[in-house]
Amino acid sequence: MEVLTPPKLRAENLVQVFNRQEVLHDISFDVKDGEFLSILGPSGCGKTTILRILIGLLEPISGRIIKDGVDITKTKPSKRNMGIVFQNYALFQNMTVLENIAYALRFNPELRTKARSIAEDIIEQVGLTEHIQKKPYKLSGGQQQRVAIARTLALNPEIILFDEPMSALDAATRLLLREEIKRIQGKFRSTMVYITHDQEEAFALSDRIMVMNTGTIQQLGTPEELIRNPANQFVREFVIDNLQRKIDSLVKYVEAGR
Numbered sequence: 001m002e003v004l005t006p007p008k009l010r011a012e013n014l015v016q017v018f019n020r021q022e023v024l025h026d027i028s029f030d031v032k033d034g035e036f037l038s039i040l041g042p043s044g045c046g047k048t049t050i051l052r053i054l055i056g057l058l059e060p061i062s063g064r065i066i067k068d069g070v071d072i073t074k075t076k077p078s079k080r081n082m083g084i085v086f087q088n089y090a091l092f093q094n095m096t097v098l099e100n101i102a103y104a105l106r107f108n109p110e111l112r113t114k115a116r117s118i119a120e121d122i123i124e125q126v127g128l129t130e131h132i133q134k135k136p137y138k139l140s141g142g143q144q145q146r147v148a149i150a151r152t153l154a155l156n157p158e159i160i161l162f163d164e165p166m167s168a169l170d171a172a173t174r175l176l177l178r179e180e181i182k183r184i185q186g187k188f189r190s191t192m193v194y195i196t197h198d199q200e201e202a203f204a205l206s207d208r209i210m211v212m213n214t215g216t217i218q219q220l221g222t223p224e225e226l227i228r229n230p231a232n233q234f235v236r237e238f239v240i241d242n243l244q245r246k247i248d249s250l251v252k253y254v255e256a257g258r
Helices: 047-055 097-107 112-125 141-154 171-188 199-205 223-228 233-256
Strands: 009-018 021-031 036-040 062-067 082-085 159-163 191-196 208-213 216-221
Touching (some): 021 216, 036 047, 036 199, 047 082, 047 191, 082 141, 097 112, 112 141, 141 171, 208 233, 216 223, 216 233
Parallel strands (some): 036 191, 082 159, 159 191
Antiparallel strands (some): 009 021
């Protein structure tokens, strides 16, 4: 008899209310072990609220968060073994790359004595060795975001959450960092949940995409499933039509340059 493995992470019937207005309406979804799940939607659709609930910065009005079959809804963020990468890097400007990454390890009794060696190893693995003694203001935006990712990886989280980490970066840097994130996921076999409003980004990175609007899940599926069978008009317009516009624009400029 086949034994079913529980998902790495499960959200069950999440409801959240701000200023008497319900911003999440009975949200339920799973994240598989080692999966890259993007939560895609316009501003104000509730995707960042979900992320804050997953990591424990916000408690839902109702519903549960299950990790490896255990209810962690009321568990402190520090005990969830998750990491988060913010869009604004959140680096200490007076510390070097090495010090920024080692700093997070100082608060873990098991890792404190090995903080420097762990930080140096992570820095090498993400390709930042030549910048190890630089301070953030001497780095590009993409390099700063890699430092932020490395700092999260140093704590060896089982799940990494990304809050629109590329929104402040230029197009070329976003492409490079996109490749870096996928490489890191493969190397560390991390489970990743990625918040974005960018359709192209979601399709390039994700195993599955959860499309949201006005606090509800419109569709959850692979990129291929969304393209072939959009669940409704919103998915068709927000996802497929917007992707097609980008493709058409690119083709127009490529043809003009020939």
